[in-house]
Amino acid sequence: MPIAQSDASTLITRFLESLYERQDLAEHLDCYHPDAWVLLGPNLVHRGELEASTYEGAIAALFAMARPGTKPARFELLGEGELSAHGTDHLAMLPMRDRNADRTFTAAFHLRREGAALLFQGCVVLTPETPVPTLETIDAAVAAALSQTSLVPDPGEILLTPLDLAYRRAFPVESYRLLALPETRFTCQHSGHCCTPQHDIPVPRAARQAIEGVDWRAIAPSVPLPLFEAATARDATEESRLVDHGGTCGFRQDGGCVLHAAAGYAPLAVCATYPVDFTATPDGICLWTYFTCPTVRANIGEPLLARHEDMSARVRLWRNAMLLVPDEVPLVDGVPASFHAYATLEEEVLSILARSDRSPRERAVEAVEAARIFARQAVPESVGDALGDGEVDPLGVALYLVLNKHLPEVFRGPLALGDADRLDLPRRLASSGVRYAYDNELITRYLRQVVYRKKYLPEIGVVGHVTLVAWVEGMVRWAAIAQARVRQ
Numbered sequence: 491m492p493i494a495q496s497d498a499s500t501l502i503t504r505f506l507e508s509l510y511e512r513q514d515l516a517e518h519l520d521c522y523h524p525d526a527w528v529l530l531g532p533n534l535v536h537r538g539e540l541e542a543s544t545y546e547g548a549i550a551a552l553f554a555m556a557r558p559g560t561k562p563a564r565f566e567l568l569g570e571g572e573l574s575a576h577g578t579d580h581l582a583m584l585p586m587r588d589r590n591a592d593r594t595f596t597a598a599f600h601l602r603r604e605g606a607a608l609l610f611q612g613c614v615v616l617t618p619e620t621p622v623p624t625l626e627t628i629d630a631a632v633a634a635a636l637s638q639t640s641l642v643p644d645p646g647e648i649l650l651t652p653l654d655l656a657y658r659r660a661f662p663v664e665s666y667r668l669l670a671l672p673e674t675r676f677t678c679q680h681s682g683h684c685c686t687p688q689h690d691i692p693v694p695r696a697a698r699q700a701i702e703g704v705d706w707r708a709i710a711p712s713v714p715l716p717l718f719e720a721a722t723a724r725d726a727t728e729e730s731r732l733v734d735h736g737g738t739c740g741f742r743q744d745g746g747c748v749l750h751a752a753a754g755y756a757p758l759a760v761c762a763t764y765p766v767d768f769t770a771t772p773d774g775i776c777l778w779t780y781f782t783c784p785t786v787r788a789n790i791g792e793p794l795l796a797r798h799e800d801m802s803a804r805v806r807l808w809r810n811a812m813l814l815v816p817d818e819v820p821l822v823d824g825v826p827a828s829f830h831a832y833a834t835l836e837e838e839v840l841s842i843l844a845r846s847d848r849s850p851r852e853r854a855v856e857a858v859e860a861a862r863i864f865a866r867q868a869v870p871e872s873v874g875d876a877l878g879d880g881e882v883d884p885l886g887v888a889l890y891l892v893l894n895k896h897l898p899e900v901f902r903g904p905l906a907l908g909d910a911d912r913l914d915l916p917r918r919l920a921s922s923g924v925r926y927a928y929d930n931e932l933i934t935r936y937l938r939q940v941v942y943r944k945k946y947l948p949e950i951g952v953v954g955h956v957t958l959v960a961w962v963e964g965m966v967r968w969a970a971i972a973q974a975r976v977r978q
């Protein structure tokens with residue numbers, strides 16, 4: 491029997507009502523096609539591999555926690571819409587309403603016939619920016635949404651179906667206080683530099699499974715396979731990474747990302763946020779950028795805060811996984827300081843670093859001195875001990891603090907510097923007689939951002955953090971020296 495338009499709306503009505511008003515979870519699960527993805531808390535499970543009892547137990551636990559009651563579903567159908575058939579697959583464009591927000595919208599559903607029944611495969615919620623959906627692009631959008639589910643749990647919202655996910659993607663509700671240095675600009679120039687997987691671009695296991703389930707040949711026949719492989723980096727955060735196809739990611743075709751084009755956004759979290767990163771502070775979320783990106787180095791585009799919507803979308807992805815600076819941070823030697831006291835010092839340090847009448851080195855030393863004065867006022871004796879009070883080069887201390895943590899092999903490997911050598915390294919390099927040159931504006935921007943991102947602040951405290959500026963200045967200088975040596 492051919493599928494009728496009303497079959498699609500009947501299915502979606504059953505899909506919603508069985509979950510909410512009736513809370514008949516067995517019936518709700520029956521609405522999914524065996525090939526569909528089902529949300530189970532923060533996890534995704536392939537319907538074909540999901541036991542009904544597992545699903546019912548998980549959703550019952552969610553309901554017990556969130557107590558949604560047996561009220562009507564948040565979404566209702568407003569009519570029968572349009573249905574088109576493609577073999578056993580069907581595309582249903584259905585008018586819908588969000589009862590909570592009193593918003594009407596169109597959802598495109600990929601439905602699939604199984605025997606005589608029409609079942610739910612996936613969906614996308616349309617906005618003016620959404621590409622015209624096909625069955626394949628709906629699959630791509632579902633894979634993309636599912637790729638990010640584990641990154642976006644929100645305690646105020648329970649996500650129960652792929653429709654909830656698609657709706658939240660289309661109409662986000664969160665608002666954050668976003669902060670950025672005024673000089674920091676970035677508008678993507680599509681250089682493709684970030685799609686060069688020389689380093690591992692992490693792919694979560696669920697994302698890999700979901701994306702591999704999409705028929706990319708139907709969307710872009712030239713996408714090379716395989717797309718994913720085992721990660722190899724020592725510090726890899728996921729077991730899979732993108733494959734390098736001749737120096738670029740397989741999804742990058744004709745100067746753009748096929749995955750991005752199909753879904754309407756970049757689903758892999760790193761692709762979606764790079765080169766912007768975030769630090770959550772008691773004052774708001776500080777946005778900063780990676781200088782590995784050529785557009786960032788050249789400072790091309792709009793100020794970050796002028797791109798509020800774009801930045802908010804990036805923040806949402808990592809909001810539960812970003813560096814967090816608490817109300818209280820260590821000053822030095824475990825002595826606490828309030829974040830707000832530190833914020834005053836940070837402002838002073840940032841303005842020192844912007845002074846064009848000083849050399850980069852003078853600015854860095856002045857910034858370190860400001861931190862020392864700040865700390866000395868609070869705890870005179872511990873700062874004297876910690877920094878040798880003028881006897882030790884602050885660049886050396888900073889070098890030790892950072893290199894010892896991040897590149898321990900420098901100290902333990904063939905270089906095997908003794909304590910005295912470590913602290914003397916900057917002076918030895920500086921007096922090497924090699925000439926070097928660097929871009930003051932670039933270095934100043936970079937140094938200000940190193941302060942602003944506060945990467946080590948919660949760990950090594952106010953004095954150590956500001957001292958890092960000197961270290962970074964030193965690293966830039968030494969990199970320039972090394973380059974000069976290579977060129978000679």
Ligand code: SF4
Pocket residue numbers: 684685686691732739740741742743746747748749750756758761
């Ligand atoms: S998936 Fe897309 S955005 Fe990410 S690296 Fe590949 S081409 Fe670039």
